[in-house]
Amino acid sequence: MVAKTLCFSRDLYSRESVKKAVQEYQNAYGSRIGFKLKNSGGYSEVAISAPEKVGSELFDEFSNFVLFLNIK
Amino acid sequence: MKNKITAAENGIIFSLSTKIYPSEIIYKACYVFIDRMYIYLDNPKKSEIQVRLKGKRELSAKELEKLKGEFSNELLNTILRESVAKRNQKILEYIVGGAINASLEKEQPAEAKESQDDLDIEKEIAAIRKELETMGSADYDEDPLGIKTIKLVKKNKKKKK
Numbered sequence: 001m002v003a004k005t006l007c008f009s010r011d012l013y014s015r016e017s018v019k020k021a022v023q024e025y026q027n028a029y030g031s032r033i034g035f036k037l038k039n040s041g042g043y044s045e046v047a048i049s050a051p052e053k054v055g056s057e058l059f060d061e062f063s064n065f066v067l068f069l070n071i072k
Numbered sequence: 073m074k075n076k077i078t079a080a081e082n083g084i085i086f087s088l089s090t091k092i093y094p095s096e097i098i099y100k101a102c103y104v105f106i107d108r109m110y111i112y113l114d115n116p117k118k119s120e121i122q123v124r125l126k127g128k129r130e131l132s133a134k135e136l137e138k139l140k141g142e143f144s145n146e147l148l149n150t151i152l153r154e155s156v157a158k159r160n161q162k163i164l165e166y167i168v169g170g171a172i173n174a175s176l177e178k179e180q181p182a183e184a185k186e187s188q189d190d191l192d193i194e195k196e197i198a199a200i201r202k203e204l205e206t207m208g209s210a211d212y213d214e215d216p217l218g219i220k221t222i223k224l225v226k227k228n229k230k231k232k233k
Contacts, residue, residue: 012095012113012121060110060126067111071099 003049004059008066010042017069018044025062033058083110083126084136090119093147097154098123101146109139 008018022035033054036047050058088098098121102111105125112124125139 007114009113009115011115057128060128063112064106064110067102067113068106071103071106 001049002052002054002056003047004056005045005047006059006063007040007043007045008063010039010044013044013066013070015039015044018046018066020069021062021066022046024065029054081126082131082136083124084140085122085124086140087116087120087122088147090121093121093151095121097147097150100150101143104146104150105143 019037022037025033026035029050032051034047034049038045038047046062048059048062098113102113105111109128110126112126114122114124116122123143125136125143127136127139131139
């Protein structure tokens, strides 16, 4: 398993875009990937755990997806 | 714009002042690059946005510097486009407004023609109605077209033969 916590500043990334990204990924990957969303200070924290074969690019792709939703 | 190359993470980090580059401008530039690299934004200070660009494939320090240069150019490009759009907004509004007005003026004569056509049709309908009314009031025994008399003449001729 690989795990990582991504922090998104709430001044730059809206809470809705982070939530939406988590929902979309959950719909796409189902129970294979675990997500835990938490608010901490001025950040939205997303703890992600995934099987190793999924690859570490998943975290980067997820982050880009949040940014994309935020811009849209 | 100081930058820090993080070879281990295959990325480059630099900070932008929000006084020079508003967050909207940074978002727009990010949107242009989002398919080419991974972009992380953070704001460690109030008037500063930290940008981390990470290559989708392994990149050398030179390539990372180049990416940063392209990103910076895109920022300037976006700022310029925004200011031109703001400056020309009023002109654009006038042009669009004028075009809409012109098209509305063109439509009005067509409407007038349509109403004239409607009047003509109504007149025709009224004339047909009148004709039908006169036909309806005619008595069968009156025989205005003389059909009855023609038939009687023919019958008499046959009898004589």
